[in-house]
Amino acid sequence: MDTNKTQTVVQSGGVSLFTVVFIVLFILKVAGVEAVASLSWWWIFAVLFFPLLAFLVAALIAFVFAATLTVLGRAHPRVRRKK
Numbered sequence: 001m002d003t004n005k006t007q008t009v010v011q012s013g014g015v016s017l018f019t020v021v022f023i024v025l026f027i028l029k030v031a032g033v034e035a036v037a038s039l040s041w042w043w044i045f046a047v048l049f050f051p052l053l054a055f056l057v058a059a060l061i062a063f064v065f066a067a068t069l070t071v072l073g074r075a076h077p078r079v080r081r082k083k
Contacts, residue, residue, distance in 0.1 A: 022047045 025044045028036035036044075 016051070018047050018050055 022044070025036055025047060029039065029044055
């Protein structure tokens with residue numbers, strides 16, 4: 001028997017790229033840096049919603065693709081209704 005068992009611990013998480021971009025834009029906006037100070041607060045906070053927006057767009061595309069295949073009758077044979 002092996003008495004030398006090793007255990008690998010994998011940790012995930014951390015700060016996403018969008019969070020870092022938000023923090024940088026927020027600091028630049030508050031500091032009054034001209035290029036960022038002219039931006040609306042909506043654009044500063046919109047950076048946080050880009051991942052959700054990307055997911056929703058991908059889900060919509062997948063739904064439209066699946067619905068199109070079903071309507072055209074090209075769905076998987078087990079899903080297709082028998083005539």
